[in-house]
Amino acid sequence: MNTLSVCPCGLGDVYEQCCQPYHLGELAENAERLMRSRYSAFVYQEIDYIIATTLPIQQHLLDRAALLAWTQQLTWQKLTIKQVAKLDRLHSKVHFCADFIYNDTGVQECHEEHSVFVQMMNAQNKPCWYFLDPTVPILRNRQAVCPCKSGKKFQSCCGRFL
Numbered sequence: 001m002n003t004l005s006v007c008p009c010g011l012g013d014v015y016e017q018c019c020q021p022y023h024l025g026e027l028a029e030n031a032e033r034l035m036r037s038r039y040s041a042f043v044y045q046e047i048d049y050i051i052a053t054t055l056p057i058q059q060h061l062l063d064r065a066a067l068l069a070w071t072q073q074l075t076w077q078k079l080t081i082k083q084v085a086k087l088d089r090l091h092s093k094v095h096f097c098a099d100f101i102y103n104d105t106g107v108q109e110c111h112e113e114h115s116v117f118v119q120m121m122n123a124q125n126k127p128c129w130y131f132l133d134p135t136v137p138i139l140r141n142r143q144a145v146c147p148c149k150s151g152k153k154f155q156s157c158c159g160r161f162l
Contacts (some may be wrong), residue, residue, distance in 0.1 A: 009036035031092035
């Protein structure tokens, strides 16, 4: 990886001063920054970062090998953030489009998504943003306490977005 190149996240900074600090453990200060750093992680195949920035209760259900295989099939072209919205005190949504080319066919596509992120305390008791992965089920009674530790019921907290 050429760390002196422009960071793929689209902010125009050098990677080692932009997203690399997040990949090395610095916490993203908001949902947009987490989204951008996750995109860069897909570009650089930093799968451990992708997993670590997903809601902790979902992390063990992610298939590391499948994520790596998927990223190896693609050449990422650019990230466009279309909209960032604060949904409530703990949740934000990032609408984005990630352009890529399939390596085997050369076909170019755009992965467009409305990703939801939640801020919660991490294991070191610091506020941290996490991606709520809608493809990974949270096996939880909707009346149970939300895994983001907000104190609310799952159905009226993170469950609204999954």
